[in-house]
Amino acid sequence: MVLVGDHDDHPQRAAVSVQAGVAVSLAAACCSRIAWRLPILRRATPGIAGAITLLLIAYQPLALRVNRQLVYEQNVGGLAVRAHVYDANVTRPIYPFEERLIETAKSAETAGISIFAPKQRDYFKAPARIEVTSKCLGYVDHVSQTKTPGVVGASGWIYDASSRSVPNAIVIAGPDGKVLGTGLTGGRRDDVSKLYGSASRYADWTAFFSAQPDTRFDIDGQTNDGAFCSIGGSRVPVGP
Structure with a gap:
């Protein structure tokens, strides 16, 4: 994730991005709850969650202009998930439901998408050893x-x-x-x-x-x- 400015960089566009991100988050909560209550959709829940996660990430490039500290916290959340850490204190900025995050993350990792994509450029790929x-x-x-x-x-x-x-x-x-x-x-x-x-x-x-x-x-x-x-x-x- 590339930092493109501080909170005063294109504030109107940034505000729209945040609102969009919040809307997608609410949609995620709604879809997850509905899917869980309907037996026929329970198996589809991981796919729905994965799709919503992708939407959240898609909105992020615009949201980066909002606040550099928030961007950092979101990046840390993604870093944690890549390390198989799901503690709410670090992952909440990117996913509000800790109890559902593990299943969603594992689905994304198995599919090789989002932050688990082989060609992802958001996180540093270190060599086996450094000098x-x-x-x-x-x-x-x-x-x-x-x-x-x-x-x-x-x-x-x-x-x-x-x-x-x-x-x-x-x-x-x-x-x-x-x-x-x-x-x-x-x-x-x-x-x-x-x-x-x-x-x-x-x-x-x-x-x-x-x-x-x-x-x-x-x-x-x-x-x-x-x-x-x-x-x-x-x-x-x-x-x-």
């Missing part, structure tokens, strides 16, 4: 186990002072460089921009990766030239 060539500024604010066993969520901020830019993508790697998962940047961090200037305003990142408790991992960012910088490492907490 870090520089350091970036940054910090790990939070690391926790998701509801999905073996999948961890982490968040923080990152900034490449040498290029005065925020890395394009996040890679979570083991000490040997083996990729454990990926993340994205783009969340607003006014606390960071106060220290490093406006270029670092959207330095917040979120990632999901597979790891066991007490696993050591590094947080690396892909810079504008395609290389990787590191902000250092952390450990997966033991226990809840």
Whole structure:
């Protein structure tokens, strides 16, 4: 998903996009409830949900102009679903019904559509291993186990002072460089921009990766030239 501006970019067009998105969301809820009440349509529910999900994604390019922070939260929701994480606190911006999301997502993944399409360009496809060539500024604010066993969520901020830019993508790697998962940047961090200037305003990142408790991992960012910088490492907490 490409960021195309902040909240003041084409506000009227953006408002229409949001209204359209809300309308489709309501349609999704309505269709799901009707289909569930009618036995003959119950088997069709995953297909209906999948179609509605596609409609929501189709409206997103226009909705991106509304609010950059909202865009980031929606991107994080999609990232979570790709990692088989369905926790409502991260997926609600893209799908309001946590109990139905798993079935819908699995149907889309099986069909290879939407964010699971082989040629999707919304999410970074990391190589099996990476090599870090520089350091970036940054910090790990939070690391926790998701509801999905073996999948961890982490968040923080990152900034490449040498290029005065925020890395394009996040890679979570083991000490040997083996990729454990990926993340994205783009969340607003006014606390960071106060220290490093406006270029670092959207330095917040979120990632999901597979790891066991007490696993050591590094947080690396892909810079504008395609290389990787590191902000250092952390450990997966033991226990809840």
